[in-house]
Amino acid sequence: MDPTLLPGDPASLSPIALFQQADLVVKAVMIGLLAASIWSWAIILAAGAKLRRAGGESDRLEREFWKAQDIDRFFDRHGEAEIPAARILAAGIREWRRSTAGPVIDREGVRARLATLMNSACAAEIDRLSARLNVLATIGSVAPFVGLFGTVWGIMRSFTAIASAQNTSLAVVAPGIAEALFATAIGLFAAIPAVIAYNRLSHGIDRLEARLLRFADAFHATLSRELDADR
Template sequence: MSLSMPDVGLAVGSAAQAATISPLALFLQADIVVKVVMLGLLLASIWTWAMIIGFSFTLRKASRQSRAFEQDFWKAEDIDRFYEARGKSEFPAARVMAAGVTEWRRSTAQKVIDREGTRDRLSTAMSSTIAAEVDRLSDRLNILATIGSVAPFVGLFGTVWGIMRAFTSIAAEQNSSLAVVAPGIAEALFATAIGLFAAIPAVIAYNRFSHGINRMESGLTRFADGFYSTLSRELEAQR
């Protein structure tokens, strides 16, 4: 059975409209379930970019301050004077130094100094501070990991639901032409696209931030080891 000219024109017009349809139109024409999925993924995407921008500034600032602090520390001639001037700053390297100096003063305040115990306590104090700083910096990275792993599946759920709706339209209209099924399939695929739009930046940002935090942890560990060696030599000099 062939289509008449008006039917052919209508089908071509519907197909052209589907081909040039806007994202807003796809959202407005979608089923309520697909709309909820799209809105959730859009909010997740906005949240992801807000975290990326905010965490980028935080990590960059902490790294810059810690590097400058370490450089100035190794140039200082008097550790106590340097600590009084800058040891109470609120960034990772300063906190590591503060933990070491605090434990040093407590351990050497005794009449009889336990050298091995002092070394163990110094190492534990600075290692614990490094771990606490890393945990504090990476506190919300799990959100990026969650969005990166879950968003594609949420989008896939919207896709499956949209395709089910498209097949329902085929059964209701008893017409399997592309003009009938294209809008529903387009809405379904749009949900997948939003899911990927939320997931891809989240995964990339998570990997980059994890690498940056690992580098900072390595830098803090090297600084703590150097400071520990300095205090250990000072401990040996005390008789």
């Protein structure tokens, strides 16, 4: 402990002072938790921006698609766009062109393949959008326990100091306990935003998945009617 900071000195309760006075193990725990917090915020900001962009662009593309008079021309203009709805559209159109290129068309087989490929494209987009959400879930569930480990270690160190000093005064044990509890506070600081963001992003991804599946079903129905019209 820094001898210039008395236990009752308010400066000794500042985060920097608590970190400087902590044991090496507790310091390592604090640094690890702060790194986890920074990592989680980077994921939160990147995933949130990606989800908003994917949802907005997909919504615009869907509105334009249903207004289009020529599906093939619309696909030629937008089929290569890096948009979830565009990838579902591309999967359906490409399979449609392959399946209807021959002289004989297996209509039920075409319908089954269209449904499978568009659902697979939707699942691939959802997997891409939720790629790093498991990190948030891990930080949210593990960080409090890592902080608790630092707290337990710090309290053990404080009781060892009591035994060494043979003094049960609160002035002896309080600084070590404060440092230890600070580790738990950092653990909660890392975990709470990660849990909240994970739930919010998961909800947003679920909503986008439902919308993409509705688009895939509606497009599948459109192509199915085209099959019936060609009889």
